[in-house]
Amino acid sequence: MASSVTELLSEIAELSEPLVELNRLKAAVNSVPLNTLRELATGLRFGVLFNLLESDDREQIDVCVAILERFLQSLEPICLVQNYKLELQKGLQHSDDRVKTLALTQIGRISECADAVVTVLGSPEFIKEMIHSIGSERISIANEAIKSLCRIAQNKTGLDALFTATMLENLKDVMGTSDVVRYRVYELVLEIANMSPVSLEYCVNGSFVTRLLSELSGDDVLIRATAIEMVTTLAQSQHGRQYLAQQGIIDRISNMIIGAKSDPFSSFYLPNLVKFFGNLAMVDSPQQICERYPVFVEKVFEMIEGQEPTMIGVGLDTIGILGSCIEGKQVLNKTGTAFQEVLRRLGSLSCNASTDMRLRCLDTIASLLSLQTDQQTEDILGMTESWFHALHSRPMETFRSMSSQPFPDIHIGALKVFTAIASQPWGQRLMIGTPGFVEYIVDRSTKADKNSKDAKFELVKALVNSKSIAEIFGNQHYLQLRAYLQEGPYFVKAVAVVAVEGGE
Template sequence: MAASVSELLREIAELEEPLEELRSLKTVVYSLPLTALRDLAVGLRFGVLFALLDNNDDREQIDTSVAILDRLLQALDPVYLAENFKVELQKGLQHSDDNVKILAMSQIGRIVENANAMPLILGSPELLKEMIRSIGGKKISVAKEAIKSLSKVSQSKAGLDALFMTSMLQDLKDVMAINDVVRYRIYELVVEISSVSPVSLDYCANSGLISQLLAELIGDDVLIRATAIEMVTGLAQSQHGRQYLAQQGTIDRISNMIIGAESDPFSGFYLPNLVKFFGNLAMVDSPQQVCERYPAFIEKVFEMIEGQEPTMIGVGLDTIGILGSCVEGKQVLHKTGSKFQEVLRRLGSISCNASTDLRVRCLDTIASLLSLSNDQQTEDLLGMTESWFHTLHSHPMETFCNMNSQPFPEIHISSLKIFTAIASQPWGQRLMISTPGFVEYIVDRSAEPDKSSKDAKFELVKTLVDSKTTAEIFGNQYYLQLRAYLREGPYFVKAVATVAVDGE
């Protein structure tokens, strides 16, 4: 096999139109495992393949050459790659073809992940400068690969020094000046770097780029403001990032923006991102602390759900679902008392009367609110979820059963999620057993028309079998049927014997 690779490369070097041989070579190199290619790749005539990328308008020939190089270069040790192919990688970064640029950047990304190879790249600043320039290109795929590789560069102090303590910082700022879109690509890189550690955050903060991002929150352009909030949400994913935002007064500022949105006719452009910011903050920090310190957040979420704007309703539903996915979040919602009771009744209405998309999101939110794991089932929490269930509709079990029988796959699957949410809770099991035909439906495999429905039904069965109270509440007969269902798997089909008839 090694001989065939070398032979094909020799043939390719001698041909003016080597496309057929390139296809054969691609087949060969992808049929070999990387372990087999490692010894083979060292010493191969890579120059033949790199030469095919120059002054070539043949789309397929370039793509095939890139695919072969990607496979062969992956087999090389990063140190060997850095020592022998820096010139080719730099030419690749300057190539007019996006796939060639992405190939070069992905290989540089491999090099900088290796502690021994990294200095070889940092010693060639033009490579890094070329990647920074690539962030300003037209193709988002190229920019994303550049951001990814430069993020890897910043994983070490030497890499941080190269990006932020040299003329490359000015290169970053020059690229930012190209347009709004490119500026936010640089912000994306900065947020990604900042999230790694407090040290990396300090580098980014001292560069002035984070201050520039935070200043965008109060700009006149509402669309830019919305994008800035999205970026700041990424910064808040790390504990040191949240501490920095709190110290800068940014979290208080975003809370005040929610309050001020009442009087801003253009707030619809950025308000969803404000709410998402606090929703994410609550989940990575503490729902109770966030909701108590920033009451405008939860009030605005309730207001969105009670309103009539579909986009706002959707964001409100998703946020309540995120908050209610943990016990602390459930308790925070429950403490709002009658306000949340009104929200629950509104959820019941949306689940029946809105567009299909909103109905599905609403049902998923309800499932999230009602879910309790086996070890969370205290008397208080069980009483709370049961009361929530009965607040949704005057006859909730009947209502969700009717949804389950409707010919809309998304609604059907989402209603099954609600049954699964209450299936581990004794009050939910008692409702199921007392609903005529419901348990028979659960064990009836023919009721589910497609794979997604079968999977959703199987989750319901599994939840019931895993519950300690199912056998007692359902009775031994049904419990044994459920265990058999679980054992046989979601797609089991019972064999039907055929009987031969005389004369046929």
């Protein structure tokens, strides 16, 4: 088969209409193992295939791209850049998106190889074409270009090549294409800025970060919302957060939340302001962020208590994230009666809202109530127990009713809540004190879907793995649960069939 590949390549070079032979070559190439193809490809030149890309015949281009993908993928990056640098650079300028994607994919491989990428760094035209690919109408091409440029910027040599005066001008020219493309460039810049303090310094000196921050206070509320989202990306790194704090950006975003009360268009950007602080709290310290910026927590509670579905959803997700860690739980608990009101609102939403909102609410409740074994001090257990009882006047009966509903998503959401409290002694006491609850857990006769069976299995596992389960549930129930765990989530009890002599 390898010999036929060589023969077909030679034959194609002599043909003016090679489509039939190209398809034969494609089939031959796909049938050769990659290792064998690598040995073969190293000794071949594919100039004829690259030349055939210069055609108006879309089918011909498709087949050539498929063949080249297979051939080039088999080559080592250093071999690729040494032999096909000009062809790949030309591919970036091609009018057909499939050819551009082929070139960018291979450049991505080159960018990951320290020895191969040196050649790219020494070719300004190469980098220029990659920058201009960010402005492509096709998002997949832009994303490939961004990924490759990020790989190039992973060391100082790459940063120096990308942030020359000429390349900065090219980046700024591309930014002028449209609002969408401008934010693609911001995405590239922030990806690089988050890599290290040195990378951030390059991006700041290039004026990109300053320009993005200035858009936080722009007149266009949609641009403002997108800018806030992008700034949230920068806050993912410690040096990024330090920079934002030093520039007074965190304080400015806090003031934007305060100012949102008097802005009739705040609904466009307020969710992103809250998400910014939610992310900041989780990567930094929930206690420090919430205590320094109390308006953040106040706004989240206000959103949940309101009537706007989008705001309620963002508020639910935010306290779910905050309450997923022990420090966040303690911060929420310190708000006292304010959080008790929020819990009552969660209880109401879990029963009376739209299905989507009920599911988000149940996930939030499960996140708030979950505790690791090593977190279960007397005070913390008392706190989660009080939260559970604040949700409904009869929470066990309410969630038990949800877990029996025919709607799989709601059923699973309720099981997640039970799983959250299953390792906590007070939760186990409520379960054993609820008539028929244990029997419901171990009952496999209900025709549940796979996800429901998985959810119930997680509940059983949480119970069995608890140190207090045998004492609280008693030996008989404990053994039932352990047997269920050992049998797995999909166990089906065999039914004996007795044959009767003479029966039909």
